[in-house]
Amino acid sequence: MDFASFLIQTLNSLQYGLLLFLVASGLTLVFGIMGIINLAHGSFYMIGAYLAFVLASLTGNLFAAIALGIPLALLFGAFLEWALFSHLYKRDHLEQVLLTYGLILIFEEVRSLLVGDEVHGVDIPAVFSASIQLSEVLSYPVYRLVISAVCIVLAVALYFVIQRTRLGMMIRAGNHDRVMVEALGININMIYRVVFALGVALAALAGMLAAPISSVFPNMGSHVLIISFVIVVIGGIGSVWGALVAALVIGFADTFGKVLVPELSGMVVYLVMAAVLLWRPEGIFKKG
Amino acid sequence: MSNMLLEAKELHTYYGASHILHGIDFHIRQGEGIALMGRNGMGKTTLIKSMLGIVRPRHGRILVRGDDFTRAPTYRTVQRGIAYVPEGRGIFPNLSVRENLQMAARAGVDGQREWTFDRVMATFPRLGERINNGGWQLSGGEQQMLTIGRALMTNPDLLILDEATEGLAPLIALEIWRIVKEIRKTGIATMIVDKNHSAVTSICDRAMILVKGEVVFDGSSEQVREDPGLIQKHLGV
Ligand SMILES: Nc1ncnc2c1ncn2[C@@H]1O[C@H](COP(=O)(O)OP(=O)(O)O)[C@@H](O)[C@H]1O
Ligand SMILES: [Mg+2]
Numbered sequence A: 001m002d003f004a005s006f007l008i009q010t011l012n013s014l015q016y017g018l019l020l021f022l023v024a025s026g027l028t029l030v031f032g033i034m035g036i037i038n039l040a041h042g043s044f045y046m047i048g049a050y051l052a053f054v055l056a057s058l059t060g061n062l063f064a065a066i067a068l069g070i071p072l073a074l075l076f077g078a079f080l081e082w083a084l085f086s087h088l089y090k091r092d093h094l095e096q097v098l099l100t101y102g103l104i105l106i107f108e109e110v111r112s113l114l115v116g117d118e119v120h121g122v123d124i125p126a127v128f129s130a131s132i133q134l135s136e137v138l139s140y141p142v143y144r145l146v147i148s149a150v151c152i153v154l155a156v157a158l159y160f161v162i163q164r165t166r167l168g169m170m171i172r173a174g175n176h177d178r179v180m181v182e183a184l185g186i187n188i189n190m191i192y193r194v195v196f197a198l199g200v201a202l203a204a205l206a207g208m209l210a211a212p213i214s215s216v217f218p219n220m221g222s223h224v225l226i227i228s229f230v231i232v233v234i235g236g237i238g239s240v241w242g243a244l245v246a247a248l249v250i251g252f253a254d255t256f257g258k259v260l261v262p263e264l265s266g267m268v269v270y271l272v273m274a275a276v277l278l279w280r281p282e283g284i285f286k287k288g
Numbered sequence B: 001m002s003n004m005l006l007e008a009k010e011l012h013t014y015y016g017a018s019h020i021l022h023g024i025d026f027h028i029r030q031g032e033g034i035a036l037m038g039r040n041g042m043g044k045t046t047l048i049k050s051m052l053g054i055v056r057p058r059h060g061r062i063l064v065r066g067d068d069f070t071r072a073p074t075y076r077t078v079q080r081g082i083a084y085v086p087e088g089r090g091i092f093p094n095l096s097v098r099e100n101l102q103m104a105a106r107a108g109v110d111g112q113r114e115w116t117f118d119r120v121m122a123t124f125p126r127l128g129e130r131i132n133n134g135g136w137q138l139s140g141g142e143q144q145m146l147t148i149g150r151a152l153m154t155n156p157d158l159l160i161l162d163e164a165t166e167g168l169a170p171l172i173a174l175e176i177w178r179i180v181k182e183i184r185k186t187g188i189a190t191m192i193v194d195k196n197h198s199a200v201t202s203i204c205d206r207a208m209i210l211v212k213g214e215v216v217f218d219g220s221s222e223q224v225r226e227d228p229g230l231i232q233k234h235l236g237v
Helices: A003-034 A041-059 A062-083 A093-115 A142-164 A166-176 A178-183 A188-214 A220-235 A240-260 A268-279 B044-052 B074-079 B097-102 B117-123 B125-129 B140-152 B170-185 B197-203 B221-226 B228-234
Strands: A131-133 A139-141 B004-015 B018-029 B033-037 B059-064 B082-085 B158-162 B189-193 B206-211 B214-220
Touching: A003 A041, A003 A139, A003 A142, A003 A166, A003 A188, A003 A220, A003 A240, A041 A062, A041 A093, A041 A188, A041 A220, A062 A188, A131 A142, A139 A142, A142 A166, A142 A188, A142 A240, A166 A178, A166 A188, A166 B097, A178 A188, A178 B074, A188 A220, A220 A240, A220 A268, A240 A268, B004 B044, B018 B044, B018 B059, B018 B189, B018 B214, B033 B044, B033 B197, B033 B221, B044 B074, B044 B082, B044 B158, B044 B189, B074 B082, B082 B140, B097 B117, B097 B140, B117 B125, B117 B140, B117 B170, B125 B140, B140 B158, B140 B170, B170 B189, B170 B197, B189 B197, B197 B221, B206 B221, B206 B228, B214 B221, B214 B228, B221 B228
Parallel strands: B033 B189, B033 B206, B082 B158, B158 B189
Antiparallel strands: A131 A139, B004 B018, B004 B059, B206 B214
16 A cells, blocks of 8 residues: 555544544433433434435535534434433333334434435535645545544534533533432433433534535435444443544544455454453443 | 421332331421431431432422422422432542532522632642542542532532441541531531431431331430430430
């Protein structure tokens, strides 16, 4: 592999890993803090991508679509938490899996009714449509760099919120002992709602950002869901930093796996997971 | 306006099929100190949790400052000026000492903010030395100081201490009692559960004894102190 293609694969790994982090961070928070296994989390990625497609067609601009899509996703997340997920906290995992699997079917059916089953493309905004020439034959699209940059900014923002704000302290405290948090006069249910809505919005944003490069198609959330669960397990349930590290590991393993050992490409991610779990059964970072 | 802070009327609480509280009446006024006494398993913790809505009583009513809070969520009940230091402490080990305090900070019911971060630091100098440590790094005594300090950060009118000195070395327990006395002097009402009968009865003016989920005595602490028979009968082991 020459240097230019190595650089491209590295950038691709970063971009893919960071995008996965957006999806997995919400999944790990909801799993770790509220104890909910949410199989429908991948659907939020799908919904985000379709929102980008529909809103970009209406407004003619992906940025406008994202600016509209994020508040919609937050509202949708808060509504879902209020209407459905808040009733699941005390239920066992089987019931959670049943409800959230049912949600996947509902979301896909609604998607099919509203937008149809065709594959759609979304245009890269003109300002970012250029490519950077890396060698005579190889170039790298600016838009992918933009995705990585946005994800990095969001990861830093998430770090700030969780580590430096009172909301973050309450979230972490709730991760350890929700009854005690409430006994201090804090409305823990409202905090759960905020965390859930945030998770939905991050996953939807990942779908919106990915729409121009992956295109938009039915069931596009299912692969992302599985990989996100792999990341949550590798990173340690409930650990956002674990999810970041694990998402990058998976981004590199998947991208380089496809190039270096194409025969095993589909398996590399799972081999990495098995190796990490043999080394650390609780994941890289423990809950917290 | 009466100065009643917290009342329970005819409380019956169950854990599944086991009937734990049998019609308990309880009340505490502004500034009052109550020692809640009784042997292990008599329902002291259950009474506290029932009044705060952490455990839901099956019958009876709970009033906070005269208003009905029987079905209120816990956070609403305690927002009316109640701070709870639970049995087993309940600090957040995954937060630093500073964060444990900051996350709980709020103004009191009348907007009072006497208990600032600095004042809590002045009251518990040992916490100052540990301020950036994780909660999990604290000794038992330090953890207890942190839970009490955290409770004060909510500027409460009523402080509930459930077995605050449990498992602490005698000198540390003494230090805790000294601080609780200081807190009492500021006019905060306190409800204290503790195995050390002489300490609680000297800090509190009133005492209440529970036996198997029923109130068998409700009177002055003096009476309890001066009646060895009472202690022997209901509290001795
Ligand atoms: N979560 C629970 N589930 C079932 N029984 C409980 C539970 N908590 C306490 N009990 C029982 O309720 C009774 C009263 O307990 P508790 O209120 O903790 O007593 P105390 O604080 O006076 O020692 C005891 O018999 C105890 O075993
Ligand atoms: Mg107890």
